[in-house]
Amino acid sequence: MRPGIGLLLCVGLALGTHLSATTVRTAGPEDRALTRCPESPLPDREAPLSDESRATASRGSVASLIEDRIAGWPSGLVRGADGSLVSVFGFGPTEAREILFPVTRERSLPLGYAPGDLAGIAPGVLIRRVVLADLEHLLAAVPRADQRLTIISGYRSYANQTVLFEARVRQRLAQANGDLSIEEARERANGGTALPGHSQHQLGTALDLSTPELGPQIFRGFAQTIAGQWLREHAGSYGFVFPYTEEGRERTRYIAEPWHIRWLGKELAALLVADCYLGSSEVVVDDYLEALERLLG
Numbered sequence: 001m002r003p004g005i006g007l008l009l010c011v012g013l014a015l016g017t018h019l020s021a022t023t024v025r026t027a028g029p030e031d032r033a034l035t036r037c038p039e040s041p042l043p044d045r046e047a048p049l050s051d052e053s054r055a056t057a058s059r060g061s062v063a064s065l066i067e068d069r070i071a072g073w074p075s076g077l078v079r080g081a082d083g084s085l086v087s088v089f090g091f092g093p094t095e096a097r098e099i100l101f102p103v104t105r106e107r108s109l110p111l112g113y114a115p116g117d118l119a120g121i122a123p124g125v126l127i128r129r130v131v132l133a134d135l136e137h138l139l140a141a142v143p144r145a146d147q148r149l150t151i152i153s154g155y156r157s158y159a160n161q162t163v164l165f166e167a168r169v170r171q172r173l174a175q176a177n178g179d180l181s182i183e184e185a186r187e188r189a190n191g192g193t194a195l196p197g198h199s200q201h202q203l204g205t206a207l208d209l210s211t212p213e214l215g216p217q218i219f220r221g222f223a224q225t226i227a228g229q230w231l232r233e234h235a236g237s238y239g240f241v242f243p244y245t246e247e248g249r250e251r252t253r254y255i256a257e258p259w260h261i262r263w264l265g266k267e268l269a270a271l272l273v274a275d276c277y278l279g280s281s282e283v284v285v286d287d288y289l290e291a292l293e294r295l296l297g
């Protein structure tokens, strides 16, 4: 089995010493309802984006509103007495530029990027050490034993992403029985699988999770499982966010991935949760990372 495919299919049922509780408990039926999101200062969450001109015109104002939110967030940009930046959402400025780097369909990581502190957390699964404590706490916080969260995938190198992406393209071509050009197949594959260099998994801070009832694969049905619902509600408290939401599809141009979480640290995740990013068609996680990058200059 090729490395990229192996990573995707690998089920993290036997975590190493760092994370002794891969099998963790999820919330019961009484916890299924998501808590109401507090009032967000950002635009109407239900506002349709069908009016192209309105959407385009509003992007600038939304972007500046996000910059204002970041600038006004107490633990966002912390400066020393001399005015120099000392902390960015809990990270040192240099560390922040790496961990909070916006990786999108349009934006790739620097050529040759690979994180330097990878650790094995399950057979074939690596993740950055800076993520381990919050990941362990997230998994340990699941309150019930009859549902479990499992780790499907973590870090993927550029080479592994290349293998995965090309496999997806071949799948599309095979399914189409000759009715698809290679360009069309690549475009369709890119809707659900990032191009090499554009995958958040290359950061070493993104994970794909599942639950045993779904088997060793990722499924959209994860969002309807008790484990998936618990994760959606609680991931933010442990510094993890969902970059690819159903409501944000027009913005990210990726399918919704309720199983895919990216670690940004608790401080920035708290701002995103406070701004009701989940369920928003106006803002997605990358809007904040791009705004932060502009502010850092």
Ligand SMILES: [Zn+2]
Binding pocket: 201, 206, 207, 208, 257, 259, 260, 261
């Ligand atoms: Zn993923």
